[in-house]
Amino acid sequence: MDDTGAVVKIPGTVRRIVSLVPSLTESVAATVPEALVGATDWCSHPAGLDVARVRGTKNPDLDAIIQLRPDVVLANAEENRPPDIEALRQAGIPVWVTRIETLEQAFASLDRMFAYACRTGRPGWLDAAEEAWRAPGQGPRRTAIVPIWRRPWMVVGRDTFTGDVLRRLGVDNLYAGHTERYPKIPLAELVERRPELVVLPDEPYAFTETDGPEAFPGLDCALVSGRLLTWYGPSLVDAPALLRRALG
Known part of the structure; x- marks a missing residue:
């Protein structure tokens, strides 16, 4: 199940990923760049990202996404619209939806996304991020x-x-x-x-x-x-x- 509790049928091997969230695009590009085949026009990192563009987070080109034949589409409950997510699912495309409102949720969600939606190992940068935030340091509130x-x-x-x-x-x-x-x-x-x-x-x-x-x-x-x-x-x-x- 994804972060929303939806059951998502992911293939055993994932070779083609479309991301509809800029931060998830950057995450996949830093972890399994060879699998990333599509992203939104707003996906600005990493610089020089060379994948098919599928318009924005709120108005994705659903036909273009379907034509890319993704094994999974990555989305977010806040950034992407439910009708678009449902339309892709109705077209037979697995859509993994994240829901992230805190840092702890981010770490847990990304760990699950890579394991179950992307079918890859936990990225080293995720370990480094958790360590960086373990005691981030602060002055007077x-x-x-x-x-x-x-x-x-x-x-x-x-x-x-x-x-x-x-x-x-x-x-x-x-x-x-x-x-x-x-x-x-x-x-x-x-x-x-x-x-x-x-x-x-x-x-x-x-x-x-x-x-x-x-x-x-x-x-x-x-x-x-x-x-x-x-x-x-x-x-x-x-x-x-x-x-x-x-x-x-």
């Missing part, structure tokens, strides 16, 4: 907000991988108790909360030094790599050290 979009402003809310990553680094998300996972919050309210830190990732909205910090005068802002903050894969090995440096 700080409160933060994590905008992910503007016009309208949206922030990281409850039960997110991003929130768990920051918590382990000593940064507590002020909206972790919100009823929504990615709530829309008026800018005035965000400023009035007076967080000790405003964390501005470069994805999905590409915040920069000139686009984002100016909205939070008098507040400390940290520009960080969205890949380090939200991707679960080989980037987890270096993420603790690089994020600590970026968060200041």
